[in-house]
Amino acid sequence: MLTFHKIEKRKNDMTLLPTFSCTMEQNQIYAIYSNVNIREQLLQLLQMKTSPSSGEILIDDIPLTKKNKRQIYIHYLRDMLYDHLTVKEMLQFLHRMIDTTEHIDTLLSFVSLEEKANTRVHRLQFSERKRLQFAYLLLQDAKVIVMEEPDQNIDLESKQILMKVLQRLKEHGKAICLLTMNMESALNYGDIVFRIDDKGLHEVEMKQEEKEAEINNDLIPVTLEKIPSKIDDKIILFDPFEIDYIESNDGVSHLYMNGDAFPSTSTLAELETKLLPFGFFRCHRSYIVNLQKVREVITWTRNSYSLILDDEKKTTIPLSKSKMATLKEMLGM
CATH class of the missing domain: 2.40.50.1020 (LytTr DNA-binding domain)
Known part of the structure; x- marks a missing residue:
């Protein structure tokens, strides 16, 4: 669905974004862990505010243009909400612009904002504003959803709501890309996790720990050249290097x-x-x-x-x- 094909960004003799390739398919959540400079380069490329030095970005195998870039919706760290509107008015505003069957009251309940329906946006707490943004995502008709630091500084309830929203987006056939500087966030939300550094793109190996796994005594243990780390119910395998x-x-x-x-x-x-x-x-x-x-x-x-x-x-x-x-x-x- 969304493909980065041998993308690289350079400025003079400096590499701003190392060469990498990957494809993000629908019904999957991809998390990219990187520093803020690399994240900013990715966002600018997806917005077409800058062009790659080499390679190309494709949507459904078609090069990204001003016409089809509307298939990518970017959820920014800094929200774009209208403070003078009420929560319900904010969602109704977008609802009128997009052909969707989602019901506003159902959305408000889904993100636990039903009691704030008639509250003006500027009176919301930070986490409540983020929840309103999450509801906004469920009204989008874009094929690809890109989220910048989606869980930064939000409360536990909002993180749980974010998880529900991500799963709903998956069910709707979206390809979801999370850009974050927090590895724990990447591991918690991503089905597939990548790390980008000056050497390129690397997939972070991980496996879901089976709570009721059957033990087969006939299996011969294999020694892996990986170093494990456990975060919640996931075991992450790191390359020694x-x-x-x-x-x-x-x-x-x-x-x-x-x-x-x-x-x-x-x-x-x-x-x-x-x-x-x-x-x-x-x-x-x-x-x-x-x-x-x-x-x-x-x-x-x-x-x-x-x-x-x-x-x-x-x-x-x-x-x-x-x-x-x-x-x-x-x-x-």
Whole structure:
């Protein structure tokens, strides 16, 4: 339905959006985890405010144009609501513009705004405004729904309503694309989750944990070169090379990638054993670091050392005095 074919965006010698390809089909929720700059580039391309340096965007295998871009509806982080209208008037305004069988009162009930029907939009709380936006989505006749940070700063009830709305959109045959900087949000809402960084597009492997899975004792266990993390009822499998470092706090190990932390199901000692063949180093009793991500070794005093990672924040990891000699030997110093 929505296809990015070898899309890339450059400005002078700078790559703003790395080359990637993917197709988003109907009846699916896709989540794209990226930084805000990449997200902004994607939105501008979908709005045709800018053109790709190479590649193309297609809708139903037809190149995106001013005519068919109406098949894409973008739900922005900043709402486009009319403050002087009531909630019901706001929905009626759109209802008159679109040929739909959805009933306004049914929509209001679906997003728990029936008691706010005659309240003016400017009097709504932030989460209530977002719910009104969610109701707006159910009136759209576009084939593709793109949502920018849909659950940012909303309350728990509104997050539950968002989940219902996404499922309803799936039932209506939409292709849904969520753009977010929050990996937990991507994993909670997305059927398929992607991560875009300067190296391109990567699918995040995950599996739904079966609560009543039958155990077959005849199965031979297979050793995977993946590091698991559990979030709610999902187990996420990370490639070792994605991990920047691991920190242990209060007996719980956390995997760090691009500034985000994910709880590990293994102890630090277990992770040290698993990751040793991949170039990881136990640099401190509470830290394991991916040596491929280390840019500098800093000596503060005769007994104090740090490792500086090659990331945007120049993350600093402590290096124990007892580990310094081992590190020098590993690096051939």
